[in-house]
Amino acid sequence: MNIMDETPECAELFRAQQHSETPDSEVNATSAMMAAARATCWRRNQACDPVIARGAVACVLAGAVRKFALRSNGQRQIIEVNLTGDFLGFAPANPAFFLEAVSNDTRIASFTREQIDTLTARFPDVAALMRNCAADTIRRLEHHLLVQSRITASEKVGAYLATMTRRMRPSGTKAIVLPITRYDIADHLGIAVETVSRTMSALRRRGSIVLRTPRDIEIRDPSMLFDI
Amino acid sequence: MNIMDETPECAELFRAQQHSETPDSEVNATSAMMAAARATCWRRNQACDPVIARGAVACVLAGAVRKFALRSNGQRQIIEVNLTGDFLGFAPANPAFFLEAVSNDTRIASFTREQIDTLTARFPDVAALMRNCAADTIRRLEHHLLVQSRITASEKVGAYLATMTRRMRPSGTKAIVLPITRYDIADHLGIAVETVSRTMSALRRRGSIVLRTPRDIEIRDPSMLFDI
DNA sequence: CGGGCGCTTGATTTGAATCAAACTGGGTGG
DNA sequence: CCACCCAGTTTGATTCAAATCAAGCGCCCG
Numbered sequence: 001m002n003i004m005d006e007t008p009e010c011a012e013l014f015r016a017q018q019h020s021e022t023p024d025s026e027v028n029a030t031s032a033m034m035a036a037a038r039a040t041c042w043r044r045n046q047a048c049d050p051v052i053a054r055g056a057v058a059c060v061l062a063g064a065v066r067k068f069a070l071r072s073n074g075q076r077q078i079i080e081v082n083l084t085g086d087f088l089g090f091a092p093a094n095p096a097f098f099l100e101a102v103s104n105d106t107r108i109a110s111f112t113r114e115q116i117d118t119l120t121a122r123f124p125d126v127a128a129l130m131r132n133c134a135a136d137t138i139r140r141l142e143h144h145l146l147v148q149s150r151i152t153a154s155e156k157v158g159a160y161l162a163t164m165t166r167r168m169r170p171s172g173t174k175a176i177v178l179p180i181t182r183y184d185i186a187d188h189l190g191i192a193v194e195t196v197s198r199t200m201s202a203l204r205r206r207g208s209i210v211l212r213t214p215r216d217i218e219i220r221d222p223s224m225l226f227d228i
Numbered sequence: 229m230n231i232m233d234e235t236p237e238c239a240e241l242f243r244a245q246q247h248s249e250t251p252d253s254e255v256n257a258t259s260a261m262m263a264a265a266r267a268t269c270w271r272r273n274q275a276c277d278p279v280i281a282r283g284a285v286a287c288v289l290a291g292a293v294r295k296f297a298l299r300s301n302g303q304r305q306i307i308e309v310n311l312t313g314d315f316l317g318f319a320p321a322n323p324a325f326f327l328e329a330v331s332n333d334t335r336i337a338s339f340t341r342e343q344i345d346t347l348t349a350r351f352p353d354v355a356a357l358m359r360n361c362a363a364d365t366i367r368r369l370e371h372h373l374l375v376q377s378r379i380t381a382s383e384k385v386g387a388y389l390a391t392m393t394r395r396m397r398p399s400g401t402k403a404i405v406l407p408i409t410r411y412d413i414a415d416h417l418g419i420a421v422e423t424v425s426r427t428m429s430a431l432r433r434r435g436s437i438v439l440r441t442p443r444d445i446e447i448r449d450p451s452m453l454f455d456i
Numbered sequence: 457c458g459g460g461c462g463c464t465t466g467a468t469t470t471g472a473a474t475c476a477a478a479c480t481g482g483g484t485g486g
Numbered sequence: 487c488c489a490c491c492c493a494g495t496t497t498g499a500t501t502c503a504a505a506t507c508a509a510g511c512g513c514c515c516g
Contacts, residue, residue, distance in 0.1 A: 069374055077377055079370050091366040120355075127348075127355075134362045138319040141369035142307050146297055148376045149305055149418030153472065182495060190377030192473055197496055214480095214495060381504065410463060420505055425464050442463060 029123035036119060037109035042101035048108060049099045052089035055113035057130070059087050063106025064179045068187065069096050078188040080140060081180060083167055087133035102180055148190055156189040157199040161209070165219060174219040175212075182214070257351035264347060265337035270329035276336065277327045280317035283341035285358070287315050291334025292407045296415065297324050306416040308368060309408060311395055315361035330408055376418055384417040385427040386453035389437070393447060402447040403440070410442070 039061065042048045048065060051058040065082045079097065082088050088099075089110075111119070120127040147159045165176050178185070182200075186193040203209045210218040267289065270276045276293060279286040293310040307325065310316050316327075317338075339347070348355040375387045393404050406413070410428075414421040431437045436452040437445050447453070 071379070075378060077374055079373055091363045091370065094367070094370075097370075131362075134359075134366070135319045137366055138362070138369065139322070141366065141373060142319065142322075142325075145307055145369060145373055145376060146305055148373060150303060151299070181493090183493095193495080194474085194497085195472060198472095201496070409461090411461095421462090422464080422506085423504060426504095429464075 029119070029125040029129075032119055032123060033111070033126060036111055036115045038111075039107055039109045042106045042108065044101060044104045044106075046101050047098060048101050048106070049093070051108045051110040052093060052099065055089075055092060056110050057087060057089040057113075057116055058108050058110040060084050061107040061109055063104075064102040065106065065108065066100050066102050066180070066184065066188075068098055068100070070098070076187045077190065078184060080137075080144070081184075081188065083179065086136070087130075088137070090130075090134040090137050102184070153189075153191050153195045154199050154202070156191060157185070157196060157203070160185060160189060161203075161217065161219065162222065165222070174222070176217055176219070178215045178217065257347070257353040260347055260351060261339070261354060264339055264343045266339075267335055267337045270334040270336065272329060272332045272334075274329050275326060276329050276334070277321070279336050279338040280321060280327065283317075283320060284338050285315060285317040285341075285344055286336050286338040288312050289335040289337055291332075292330040293334060293336070294328050294330050294408070294412065294416075296326055296328070298326070304415045305418065306412060308365075308372070309412075309416065311407065314364070315358075316365070318358075318362040318365050330412070381417075381419050381423045382427050382430070384419060385413075385424060385431070388413060388417060389431075389445065389447065390450065390453045393450070402450075404445055404447070406443045406445060 037059075040048075040051065042063070060082050062084055064084070065086075065088065066078050067080045067082070067088070068076050068078045070076055080088075081102070116126075116130065120130060143163070147156055147163075151159075161176075164178065165174075168176055168179075180188070182193050182196050186196045189196070200209070200211065200214075204211050208219075208221045210220060212218060265287075268276075268279065270291070288310050290312055292312070293314075293316065294306050295308045295310070295316070296304050296306045298304055308316075309330070344354075344358065348358060371391070375384055375391075379387075389404075392406065393402075396404055396407075408416070410421050410424050414424045417424070428437070428439065431452070432439050434452070436449045437447055439445055
């Protein structure tokens with residue numbers, strides 16, 4: 001068991017609740033949340049900061065959202081990538097950070113601060129959901145901090161692929177379609193695009209992965225993703 | 229205004245409440261929290277994981293606590309340093325992480341999961357405090373992620389000194405006593421000890437700081453801490 | 457008084473950034 | 487429909503910042 005493992009996604013509890021049967025209290029909580037939610041749709045590369053404006057909280061229903069900062073020298077640092085089912089907005093908006101939709105048809109449900117307060121006051125389940133999703137965010141950040149620091153570029157890319165395989169859970173298939181470009185991966189891992197590309201090629205050459213297309217990757221040997 | 233700025237510490241609200249006059253509802257919330265708190269004292273380098281065992285939440289009353297992971301190659305990565313007034317324990321315990329007291333006489337008040345639930349149910353202020361402290365944790369992690377990735381060793385050390393000056397707020401004096409060793413700083417910033425030392429020396433040579441002792445630092449030119 | 461921990465400085469090595477250039481494929485406009 | 491274009495990707499050559507290796511110093515604590 002590697003310290004890089006373990007980043008559960010509790011937020012998809014919300015998604016799950018939308019479709020499955022749950023105890024009475026939860027059904028009420030879920031329907032109340034769904035009634036309050038304001039869903040919006042965003043295009044690729046479109047700024048979607050409004051979804052968490054003024055303390056709002058939001059849930060990614062489809063697509064993905066990237067949160068990033070721009071350095072004074074123009075470099076972009078992607079702090080976090082939120083996939084379908086993730087909640088965001090737990091840290092009050094910092095003007096230095098930006099939110100963008102990663103793909104077309106990125107759908108996001110948002111809740112105002114007041115709506116969340118009302119819901120949490122009425123439904124303990126919603127309060128627990130919020131707590132768990134904030135904890136998820138912390139865990140994702142801590143995990144990413146581990147990946148960012150010290151380890152080699154190969155390990156970063158390997159850890160990224162492993163994390164994506166887990167988070168997108170195709171549950172069975174060993175193939176994933178990367179949600180973001182090489183440039184995004186580079187800015188997320190804090191390395192150069194060329195290095196990302198070179199590392200992918202190295203993994204391909206040694207048979208750990210198969211690049212069906214640059215984005216569509218088949219994991220041949222998951223164990224080789226960690227400590228190349 | 230630099231993207232590296234802004235990491236407010238809301239947790240000291242709790243400390244403040246212990247001593248100052250506050251509205252009635254908050255006085256009750258504070259006294260209820262203080263009544264529930266179980267304070268413990270820890271020695272330097274002592275493991276203090278129990279304070280957040282089984283979902284407990286804790287507040288550093290004095291001293292400091294470091295949270296770290298050990299890599300398979302023995303390298304230590306310090307995820308976060310919690311100073312006096314900080315709350316910790318919002319991400320359910322991950323067995324890969326360890327907590328240690330940084331200095332002797334590190335005092336920590338801890339609250340069981342049940343106590344927190346009871347308190348938040350009775351006092352909205354406690355719920356808000358918990359939310360804000362979790363948000364603080366997220367902000368600290370995001371900020372540290374920015375420091376970790378991409379920027380040079382000089383910028384990392386400069387950012388660390390700037391952050392410490394702000395978080396320890398001696399409010400007036402330009403001097404700080406670093407709470408952790410060079411080794412800790414290195415493991416926190418993800419660089420080698422030698423690099424930390426060299427960078428400090430470089431800052432001293434160019435007159436940005438004065439090293440009264442290795443730990444007691446006077447900031448001469450705060451603006452030079454950012455982009456050496 | 458000795459030992460070890462924390463800190464500093466120097467020499468050498470190395471992994472990744474940078475610079476440079478070519479390839480691919482999907483979409484657009486002529 | 488085809489040519490072009492451009493964003494995304496890949497590979498190679500060179501450079502450079504920081505890791506590693508090596509060694510000495512001061513001092514706190516036992």
